[in-house]
Amino acid sequence: MINSELSHLRGSPFDALRSLLDPLAPVPDIDPTILTIGEPQHKPPQLMIEALRANEHLYGKYPPVGGTAELRGAITGWLSRRYELPEGMIEADQNIAPVNGTKEALYMIASVITERAGHNQPKPVILLPTPYYHVYHAAAVMAGAEPIFLPAGQKSHFFPDLDALTPELLDRTSAFYLCNPSNPQGTVASADYLAETLALARKHDFMLIVDECYSEIYDKTPPTGILEICAKAGGALDHVLAFHSLSKRSSAAGLRSGFCVGKSDIIKTFLNLRNFAGAASPLPVCAAAAALWNDDTHVTENRSLYREKFDMAEEIFGSNFGFYRPEGGFFLWLDVGDGVEAAKRLWTKAAVRVLPGKFLSVPGPDGVNPGDPYIRVALVSPPEDSKEALTRLANSL
Numbered sequence: 001m002i003n004s005e006l007s008h009l010r011g012s013p014f015d016a017l018r019s020l021l022d023p024l025a026p027v028p029d030i031d032p033t034i035l036t037i038g039e040p041q042h043k044p045p046q047l048m049i050e051a052l053r054a055n056e057h058l059y060g061k062y063p064p065v066g067g068t069a070e071l072r073g074a075i076t077g078w079l080s081r082r083y084e085l086p087e088g089m090i091e092a093d094q095n096i097a098p099v100n101g102t103k104e105a106l107y108m109i110a111s112v113i114t115e116r117a118g119h120n121q122p123k124p125v126i127l128l129p130t131p132y133y134h135v136y137h138a139a140a141v142m143a144g145a146e147p148i149f150l151p152a153g154q155k156s157h158f159f160p161d162l163d164a165l166t167p168e169l170l171d172r173t174s175a176f177y178l179c180n181p182s183n184p185q186g187t188v189a190s191a192d193y194l195a196e197t198l199a200l201a202r203k204h205d206f207m208l209i210v211d212e213c214y215s216e217i218y219d220k221t222p223p224t225g226i227l228e229i230c231a232k233a234g235g236a237l238d239h240v241l242a243f244h245s246l247s248k249r250s251s252a253a254g255l256r257s258g259f260c261v262g263k264s265d266i267i268k269t270f271l272n273l274r275n276f277a278g279a280a281s282p283l284p285v286c287a288a289a290a291a292l293w294n295d296d297t298h299v300t301e302n303r304s305l306y307r308e309k310f311d312m313a314e315e316i317f318g319s320n321f322g323f324y325r326p327e328g329g330f331f332l333w334l335d336v337g338d339g340v341e342a343a344k345r346l347w348t349k350a351a352v353r354v355l356p357g358k359f360l361s362v363p364g365p366d367g368v369n370p371g372d373p374y375i376r377v378a379l380v381s382p383p384e385d386s387k388e389a390l391t392r393l394a395n396s397l
């Protein structure tokens with residue numbers, strides 16, 4: 001009595017990591033450092049705490065599924081500021097769906113935009129990169145689609161090679177998940193690449209779902225957002241949905257707050273589904289989220305902490321292990337030869353926990369998993385703890 005699609009789910013990379021490392025004891029006398037999960041350990045902004053406290057009398061109320069007008073207004077204001085969008089391109093009450101974390105929203109959206117295959121018809125396709133954020137795959141499977149992994153290797157700046165996509169495949173596609181900046185590799189898609197992907201979505205009638213949750217953590221240049229590409233192409237939001245989160249931007253993973261922006265009919269349908277199957281954010285959370293989207297100062301400060309850590313990493317690794325400064329996001333994607341062996345060694349010899357690249361990617365047709373040589377290192381600890389941990393890590397590789 002269980003949905004047979006569930007048997008196609010792939011295991012969580014963090015379960016795989018626990019199976020790999022939990023049986024091994026870390027070196028004693030060193031406090032373990034966890035650099036696996038993308039959970040920023042920077043102090044959450046005081047303005048968030050204050051907004052939560054000031055609104056705590058509202059915890060007793062059921063919150064509306066679409067959040068508050070104040071929150072939608074703050075999000076729209078931020079989008080317009082950040083991407084210099086023309087007035088009226090994003091309407092707070094039409095184009096924004098606040099969500100309680102983008103993880104579950106990225107999952108749920110696939111079923112909103114994917115038509116189930118009829119009897120004896122081929123399943124629609126959902127395209128996703130590999131390496132990948134594991135939720136995209138589960139979303140595709142549970143929406144009744146066929147997930148197709150697109151290798152995102154170094155040659156194509158760690159984004160899927162669009163030239164490799166055939167018209168037949170694109171015609172069967174209902175959605176294409178793109179993560180920009182890329183996780184785990186930390187590269188940023190060019191405006192041309194985004195424009196080309198959007199043009200394919202419009203030509204072949206699929207939804208381009210752009211996960212921009214790392215967009216505010218960048219080294220030098222703010223990553224181009226898909227909404228900027230839409231603005232340049234006349235401002236329509238057809239065939240596009242973008243997801244943003246406060247988890248990384250504001251070091252507020254526990255607040256569980258983000259949003260989806262898109263065309264009004266899709267947003268309306270999405271919110272309608274969420275009336276049945278989505279937890280609305282509590283009103284104090286909406287107030288805190290509005291305060292965070294209204295403020296850019298804490299984000300600038302947050303970014304400077306990451307830059308400090310990129311500097312440290314550059315000094316420690318130089319050109320070893322294929323090190324490069326991430327253009328966006330906060331992960332190092334290091335080529336250590338054998339990521340699984342390195343993760344075991346780092347845990348047992350240096351008490352540093354990192355994620356083998358293998359757990360984030362799938363083998364290609366040749367049976368080789370392109371993630372095998374890599375480890376992902378999340379630079380999430382505060383700078384003062386990171387130097388020591390990175391030095392320990394480098395010395396044990």
Ligand SMILES: Cc1ncc(COP(=O)(O)O)c(C=O)c1O
Pocket residue numbers: 038100101102103104106133179183211213244245246247253256257258
């Ligand atoms: C690529 C990517 N997308 C989305 C998320 C989800 O973030 P949240 O649910 O905290 O908004 C994460 C979290 O680690 C992520 O790495």
